[in-house]
Amino acid sequence: MSHDVLAQQLLEENDARARAKLLGQSSAGISLIEALKTLVDRHKDTDSTLALLAGERALEAAPYIDNPRAQPLAWWALALGLTVRGSFAEAIEPYEKARTGFAALGLLEEAARTAVREVQALAMMGNLPGALALAETTHQAFVGLELMQDAATVGINLGIIYSRLGRMAEAEAVLLQALEQLTILEDEVGQAKAHSNLGYVYQQQDRFQEAVIQFEVALNIFRRHNQTQFLAGTSLNLALLYRNQGRLTAALELLSRARDTYGSLEINPDAAFVGLEEARIYLDLNLLGEAERLSKELAQVFEARAMSLEQAESLMTLGLAQAKAHKLEEGRQTLAQARELWLGLGNTLQATLVELSIANLWLQEGRKGGWTRLEQAVLQSARATEGLANMPSARAFGLSILAEALLELGNHSEAHHRLDEATAAIADLGLPDLRIRLEGLSGRVAWRDQPVAAEAHFKRAIELLEGVRATLGVDEFKTAYLGDKLDVYGNLVDLLLDQGRSAEALEYAERAKSRALLELLAGRGEQTEQSVETERLEQELGQARSELDRYLLANPAAHRAQIAACEEQITRIQRQHERSQPEPLLEHLPPIRLEEVRAALPADAVLVEYFSTPKGLVAFLLDKAELRVVRNLGSLVQVEQALERLEFFLSRVAQGEVFNPIYGEEVLRQSVDEQLRVLHGLLLEPLALTLNGQALVVVPHAALHKIPFAALLGKEGYLIDQAEVSIAASAAIYAFCRRRPSQTKGPLIAFGLALEDIPQVLEEVQSITQIAHQAYKFVQEAASTHNFFAEAGQAQVLHLATHGAFRPDNPMFSGLRLSDGWLAARDLYRLRLKAELVVLSACESGLSKQAGGDELLGLARGFLYAGAPSLLASLWPVKDDSTAKFMRGFYRFLQAGLPVATALRQAQQALRKNLPNPYYWAAFTLTGDPGRRVVI
Numbered sequence: 001m002s003h004d005v006l007a008q009q010l011l012e013e014n015d016a017r018a019r020a021k022l023l024g025q026s027s028a029g030i031s032l033i034e035a036l037k038t039l040v041d042r043h044k045d046t047d048s049t050l051a052l053l054a055g056e057r058a059l060e061a062a063p064y065i066d067n068p069r070a071q072p073l074a075w076w077a078l079a080l081g082l083t084v085r086g087s088f089a090e091a092i093e094p095y096e097k098a099r100t101g102f103a104a105l106g107l108l109e110e111a112a113r114t115a116v117r118e119v120q121a122l123a124m125m126g127n128l129p130g131a132l133a134l135a136e137t138t139h140q141a142f143v144g145l146e147l148m149q150d151a152a153t154v155g156i157n158l159g160i161i162y163s164r165l166g167r168m169a170e171a172e173a174v175l176l177q178a179l180e181q182l183t184i185l186e187d188e189v190g191q192a193k194a195h196s197n198l199g200y201v202y203q204q205q206d207r208f209q210e211a212v213i214q215f216e217v218a219l220n221i222f223r224r225h226n227q228t229q230f231l232a233g234t235s236l237n238l239a240l241l242y243r244n245q246g247r248l249t250a251a252l253e254l255l256s257r258a259r260d261t262y263g264s265l266e267i268n269p270d271a272a273f274v275g276l277e278e279a280r281i282y283l284d285l286n287l288l289g290e291a292e293r294l295s296k297e298l299a300q301v302f303e304a305r306a307m308s309l310e311q312a313e314s315l316m317t318l319g320l321a322q323a324k325a326h327k328l329e330e331g332r333q334t335l336a337q338a339r340e341l342w343l344g345l346g347n348t349l350q351a352t353l354v355e356l357s358i359a360n361l362w363l364q365e366g367r368k369g370g371w372t373r374l375e376q377a378v379l380q381s382a383r384a385t386e387g388l389a390n391m392p393s394a395r396a397f398g399l400s401i402l403a404e405a406l407l408e409l410g411n412h413s414e415a416h417h418r419l420d421e422a423t424a425a426i427a428d429l430g431l432p433d434l435r436i437r438l439e440g441l442s443g444r445v446a447w448r449d450q451p452v453a454a455e456a457h458f459k460r461a462i463e464l465l466e467g468v469r470a471t472l473g474v475d476e477f478k479t480a481y482l483g484d485k486l487d488v489y490g491n492l493v494d495l496l497l498d499q500g501r502s503a504e505a506l507e508y509a510e511r512a513k514s515r516a517l518l519e520l521l522a523g524r525g526e527q528t529e530q531s532v533e534t535e536r537l538e539q540e541l542g543q544a545r546s547e548l549d550r551y552l553l554a555n556p557a558a559h560r561a562q563i564a565a566c567e568e569q570i571t572r573i574q575r576q577h578e579r580s581q582p583e584p585l586l587e588h589l590p591p592i593r594l595e596e597v598r599a600a601l602p603a604d605a606v607l608v609e610y611f612s613t614p615k616g617l618v619a620f621l622l623d624k625a626e627l628r629v630v631r632n633l634g635s636l637v638q639v640e641q642a643l644e645r646l647e648f649f650l651s652r653v654a655q656g657e658v659f660n661p662i663y664g665e666e667v668l669r670q671s672v673d674e675q676l677r678v679l680h681g682l683l684l685e686p687l688a689l690t691l692n693g694q695a696l697v698v699v700p701h702a703a704l705h706k707i708p709f710a711a712l713l714g715k716e717g718y719l720i721d722q723a724e725v726s727i728a729a730s731a732a733i734y735a736f737c738r739r740r741p742s743q744t745k746g747p748l749i750a751f752g753l754a755l756e757d758i759p760q761v762l763e764e765v766q767s768i769t770q771i772a773h774q775a776y777k778f779v780q781e782a783a784s785t786h787n788f789f790a791e792a793g794q795a796q797v798l799h800l801a802t803h804g805a806f807r808p809d810n811p812m813f814s815g816l817r818l819s820d821g822w823l824a825a826r827d828l829y830r831l832r833l834k835a836e837l838v839v840l841s842a843c844e845s846g847l848s849k850q851a852g853g854d855e856l857l858g859l860a861r862g863f864l865y866a867g868a869p870s871l872l873a874s875l876w877p878v879k880d881d882s883t884a885k886f887m888r889g890f891y892r893f894l895q896a897g898l899p900v901a902t903a904l905r906q907a908q909q910a911l912r913k914n915l916p917n918p919y920y921w922a923a924f925t926l927t928g929d930p931g932r933r934v935v936i
Helices: 005-014 017-026 031-045 050-065 070-084 088-104 110-124 128-144 148-164 169-182 189-205 207-224 228-244 248-262 271-285 288-304 308-324 328-345 347-364 371-386 390-408 410-424 430-448 451-470 475-484 487-498 502-511 515-520 534-556 556-580 594-600 636-654 656-663 665-683 702-706 732-740 761-771 786-795 823-831 859-866 878-894 900-914
Strands: 606-613 616-622 627-630 694-699 722-727 750-753 775-779 797-801 813-816 821-824 837-841 847-853 855-857 872-876 923-929
Touching: 005 031, 005 050, 017 050, 017 371, 017 823, 017 859, 031 050, 031 070, 050 070, 050 813, 070 088, 110 128, 110 148, 128 148, 148 169, 148 189, 169 189, 189 207, 189 228, 207 228, 207 328, 228 248, 228 271, 248 556, 271 288, 271 308, 288 308, 288 487, 308 328, 308 347, 328 347, 347 371, 371 390, 390 410, 390 430, 410 430, 410 855, 430 451, 430 487, 451 475, 451 487, 451 515, 475 515, 475 556, 487 502, 487 606, 502 594, 502 606, 502 616, 502 627, 502 732, 515 732, 515 859, 534 556, 534 821, 594 616, 594 732, 606 732, 616 665, 616 859, 636 656, 636 665, 636 702, 656 665, 694 732, 722 900, 732 923, 750 761, 750 786, 761 775, 761 797, 761 878, 775 786, 786 821, 797 878, 821 823, 823 859, 837 878, 855 859, 859 872, 859 923, 872 900, 878 900, 900 923
Parallel strands: 606 694, 694 722, 722 923, 750 775, 750 797, 797 837, 837 872
Antiparallel strands: 606 616, 616 627, 813 821, 847 855, 872 923
8 A cells, every 4th residue: 555545545534543553563664744744734724623633643653654754754844744733832842843854863954944834833822032043043054955945935934023023124134035035046935035025024013115016926826836724815905005095996806815715714724814814894985783793703713823913903903992982991901911921022112102002092981071181191101102103003193192182282383293294104105095084184273274275184184084085995994984074074163163064064064965876866876787606696695695694583692693694794795896896987086066066956845854963963055946965953862862861751651551651641751741842842842843744855864764754843832734744864965866767657566574573464454555556465364575576576565564673783784574574774785666655564673773973874775775756664662553554544545646745744643633642643754855756
């Protein structure tokens, strides 16, 4: 039996006694251990589990081999298998045994080659001093053996270690020396490794143009030589550079390819490095839940593998995500852990960067009026910044923290000086996110004495951030990106209003509202023929959705982990699908103009747009004749407090059988009305509107999206008695919905799924389809996702009566229950509707979560994108019996030819006669075009 065949048999045989028998009967010599070592080398880049298994089999076989070289070679094979599996600490002892064994036999070359991989293991587990000492010794050994190619390879390792220690000048010098030697030796792959690591060193020093050149040279060589693992590793570094340049979608595309190369974390530990870069990009995009979850998982993975450096990087990302999510104490503790790890590794540079982040935490707390915390931010950022002379971007970030803290403390002149210094430091570096921050702060500093300069700073910041957002490609990324950058819009709106420039102020308020949704709607076209890649992604998406539905329809509480995994997979596929689509040319979609909104308004209609600025809530009031502005309305905090109390009492009405005996129906109604009066006093009373039944279009902001405006209660009664109230995500989206072509023909198509707690759904569907002249209904088993996607596109009115669930943790997974699964908001992106009106007769179907830029995430977003110009949905869970009565009235008014908003108003007023508590009649709100008429 040949040694190769025996090696493969040993690998495949799981029974230890059978393997011992094979070895006992074999006469194989050292060639068997060499064959097993070859299997380790073969599998180390593709299947780390098999690589480790081959190493274990080599150690098992060594005692049967009558050759002194067998034992150290077997230790080497095992150590290498442990290394590629990510078990670096466990690998050190086998490396030592292999190295000393080879040395004792006088096999100095093999001892040195073993040391090369031991250096990597030491570095990966964070023992950088040990790695450095061994690398220097090994380098000298190869030079002594006149193995200059190997010496140059160790030189690359030395460069990596120096860079991990923050000693960038030494790293650059040794890498350039290695590159020179490898060029003389005509080792192209070795040269590419040197170029790749030089790129990383340049990138760490903000020498981005030089870094790009090095990465591109490395990538070209790796492609030419089909070095997929090194190609993926260099792509990771290039992704980090793209991230710094604000090219986040390009960075994610590179990471996606690297992930495809590495495979799963179980197969290849290098996949964890992809995850770390993804977590950092999610942090930049303000996808804080994902950044926090992923970085926390990776910190645990790296800790288990004793990879202190990567653990420190993960903890730093985690701490920053926690801080952005306002979990300040958690963030401080996490960052302190990261700092201790960096100090333990001897990397004072990275420890200083962590100190900057901790200073930023003091600043966050100080913004709420904590002077001592602001002083701490000043002292810590000033101290940290002194040690960052060779890192312009980090120094500029530190100076920005220092400047903002000084500004909060009232020291405008010193803040101005520090901002000028920071701006000069990064003048040629790009770094859009940091430039946005600096421009915004410079605007605040200049505002008091130089309003013209302040305006210019604010506008430059907005131009920069909108430029980055336009390149993001994925709707979810666009919606999240503005999350921590909205203050610049608020500051500019305040500045313009101070100067009486109301129209321009409204324009900039609009640019901060649902801009991504507007671009999504404007870029929506007819579905085109799918590419092979799109078909593959659609198939994967369908399989993942089916798996998710199985868990959701079975027992969700028992399958939380599986549901989370499915949702993560669906999200990843959906993003990849969006990135693969051709991007509409909407980067320069112009802002909405005042006259365009006026043109969309009916003759006597009034549009009220709320916007929150640092100086308080503002209302823009627009009609055909004038634009008025009312400032200094109630604060968002006051609104949120009243809204919280309102939601509390509405929940008590909903559970009447429990709480009516405690409160009594009349007390509950009075309690609801009291909060509606408070909200009216904060939001409507100061506007001094004169309303006589005309259309009132409300554009809410932030928490105001949850308010039932029609039920706000003033001296003249509920608002519904004075106006036909509708809601719009923004004035631009209102105008867009108004411009949508009308379809005057088509049936009412209704889907109904009666469940135990909503038994009246079937009666509701039956009654509304009897009202219409042409109607089709799909109930119970027929109310399936298949039938929905097959039939919904033909409807003039689309009605869904079923359970709805709003997911504040993941709003695009908010959904409607159908017979064979859940229809999620994400699923609606592949739907094309002709309907004039969509009615969601389901609990919480109208709720949306507000992301950055006041973007609405939820079912409303999905149906608006699918083509609905008007959407009727509920803000809170509603009783199915009162809903059925309301819907019958609503459809009778529609059938009589009334516009949608008029039909809604009259149906609510009719229901109110018998059920006066707003809980029953005010839940449903109309979004989009209130003037649509349907012929059913």
